[in-house]
Amino acid sequence: MEPDMKLDEMGQVKIAPEVISLIASMAASEVSGVADLTAGFTGDMLEKVGVKSPSKGIKVQLGENEVLIDVYLIVEYGVVIPEVAKEVQKKVKLSVETMTGINVTQVNVHVQGINFQKEPKEDMKK
Numbered sequence: 472m473e474p475d476m477k478l479d480e481m482g483q484v485k486i487a488p489e490v491i492s493l494i495a496s497m498a499a500s501e502v503s504g505v506a507d508l509t510a511g512f513t514g515d516m517l518e519k520v521g522v523k524s525p526s527k528g529i530k531v532q533l534g535e536n537e538v539l540i541d542v543y544l545i546v547e548y549g550v551v552i553p554e555v556a557k558e559v560q561k562k563v564k565l566s567v568e569t570m571t572g573i574n575v576t577q578v579n580v581h582v583q584g585i586n587f588q589k590e591p592k593e594d595m596k597k
Contacts, residue, residue, distance in 0.1 A: 486571050491538060492529040495578075498566035499528070499542050502558045504550035506586035509543050537574040538567065545584040556580040 496508060508528025530541040540563060546555050560578040567575050 486573065488531045488533055491531045491533075491540070491567055491571060491573070494567050494570050495529045495531070495540050495542065495563045496527070498562045499544060499559045502555060502562055504547050504555035505559065506545045506547045506588070509545055509583045534576070537576045539577045539579070540567065540575060541579045541581060543581045543583050545586050546582055548585050548587045552582055556582065 499505060499508060510527035528543040530543075532539040532541075542559055542563060544559065546552055559580050563578045564575045567573065
């Protein structure tokens with residue numbers, strides 16, 4: 472049986488890795504202090520020429536009955552990075568497990584940079 476497939480008496484439910492990536496991306500983006508998710512150098516270059524990925528900054532590795540997620544992000548200047556990273560881990564794990572029923576074994580957060588933007592985001596002004 473494929474790791475992203477659930478069997479019950481009514482049939483199969485398949486969840487594509489891209490769906491898990493999208494859920495994780497949305498969850499990480501909602502954490503206060505996260506400026507953006509980054510796809511790395513190659514992904515950023517593709518984005519500049521118009522190729523956009525809704526789940527950029529997320530790498531999903533499916534196992535037998537579990538998933539490991541890597542999150543690549545940029546944080547806002549002035550935040551406590553370990554606190555933001557822990558909140559991203561908690562939120563991504565909870566969102567993916569709640570929405571898919573797949574056990575998340577690890578959420579690895581890779582801080583790729585700091586946003587030094589002078590004007591804070593609207594939700595950061597509160």
